[in-house]
Amino acid sequence: MPTRVTRPRRSCLSVPGSSPKMLGKASGLPADEVFMDLEDSVAPLAKEEARGNVIQALKEGDWTGKTRVVRINGVYTSWCYRDVIEIVENAGEFLDCVMIPKVEYPSDVQFVANLLRMIEDTTGLDKRIGLEVQIETATGLKNIHDIAHASDRTETLIFGPADMSASLGLPTVTAGLPLPGYPGDHWHWVLSTINVAARDAGLQSIDGPYLVIKDLDGFREMSMRSRALGFDGKWALHPGQIDVLNEVFTPTQDEYDKAEAMLEAYAHATDVERRGAVMFGNEMIDEASRKMAEQLALRGQAAGMQRVKSLDDFTKAAE
Numbered sequence: 275m276p277t278r279v280t281r282p283r284r285s286c287l288s289v290p291g292s293s294p295k296m297l298g299k300a301s302g303l304p305a306d307e308v309f310m311d312l313e314d315s316v317a318p319l320a321k322e323e324a325r326g327n328v329i330q331a332l333k334e335g336d337w338t339g340k341t342r343v344v345r346i347n348g349v350y351t352s353w354c355y356r357d358v359i360e361i362v363e364n365a366g367e368f369l370d371c372v373m374i375p376k377v378e379y380p381s382d383v384q385f386v387a388n389l390l391r392m393i394e395d396t397t398g399l400d401k402r403i404g405l406e407v408q409i410e411t412a413t414g415l416k417n418i419h420d421i422a423h424a425s426d427r428t429e430t431l432i433f434g435p436a437d438m439s440a441s442l443g444l445p446t447v448t449a450g451l452p453l454p455g456y457p458g459d460h461w462h463w464v465l466s467t468i469n470v471a472a473r474d475a476g477l478q479s480i481d482g483p484y485l486v487i488k489d490l491d492g493f494r495e496m497s498m499r500s501r502a503l504g505f506d507g508k509w510a511l512h513p514g515q516i517d518v519l520n521e522v523f524t525p526t527q528d529e530y531d532k533a534e535a536m537l538e539a540y541a542h543a544t545d546v547e548r549r550g551a552v553m554f555g556n557e558m559i560d561e562a563s564r565k566m567a568e569q570l571a572l573r574g575q576a577a578g579m580q581r582v583k584s585l586d587d588f589t590k591a592a593e
Contacts, residue, residue, distance in 0.1 A: 281576075282577065284519050285507060287305035287308045288510070290311050291327050293327075301340070307341035310328045313347050332368040342369055345374075346361070348377075348382075367400075370403070373406040383428060387405060404427050405428045407421060408434045409432065421471075480508065494518050496508075497522040531582055531583040
């Protein structure tokens with residue numbers, strides 16, 4: 275498995291490339307990632323002008339600490355190749371990733387990856403731009419494992435609920451909400467499949483949008499479901515959703531402290547005492563426990579958390 279780039283992506287804010295006003299405000303918002311959209315949120319007649327807006331925003335905004343992404347139009351449209359060429363040739367040094375929507379085959383990813391390679395080589399760009407891949411159709415879901423391994427530039431797999439709803443023929447016109455008449459979460463299998471494919475390829479998994487932007491309670495509930503399934507983050511369509519995501523996808527202080535303490539205890543057990551299992555408070559922990567703790571610790575570190583409780587605190591609490 276290739277070594278992949280991992281970035282904080284608890285909250286991924288979508289900003290229409292056709293709105294200079296929204297692009298100008300985005301850099302000051304607390305989202306981990308901002309992706310400037312040239313696809314569905316931009317009308318066909320505004321797409322070429324939107325490229326210029328995005329280039330200007332990338333160059334002039336203070337994006338310190340943020341993952342900077344541009345969502346291009348899909349590879350089956352007439353806009354895709356010019357999106358990549360114009361954005362990367364003019365603002366590639368300010369860009370972290372290109373997001374590809376509606377990916378259905380590995381060749382879709384490879385096309386954009388090869389185009390990026392040629393632009394980087396030609397312009398002498400001294401950085402390697404990553405890829406974010408959206409799974410939004412039945413065909414993309416069927417081919418997801420090959421898609422996930424299509425390029426070592428890929429950093430994330432992203433669920434697109436609106437187009438997926440249309441592709442699967444679901445009886446709804448509002449994506450991201452629970453579906454009346456289904457006894458449970460109708461997206462459970464799809465989300466799990468995306469997460470499995472992402473983890474198999476060493477990628478991050480990101481949930482898509484919740485369109486009822488004023489329903490923060492419902493948004494929180496759906497965010498907690500995707501976090502429970504192992505996802506790293508979720509889209510925000512409105513600034514008001516960002517704080518919810520940053521809270522939901524960040525470990526609590528107790529979770530983070532416990533994870534760090536477990537890693538410390540297990541390292542001492544294996545490296546000093548040469549034991550493969552050890553008591554941690556009232557729990558028996560082993561290598562599998564270490565892997566779970568490591569995931570939580572890494573998420574906390576990415577969120578800038580600092581440890582408060584020591585290993586002794588957990589030992590004493592169990593006595």
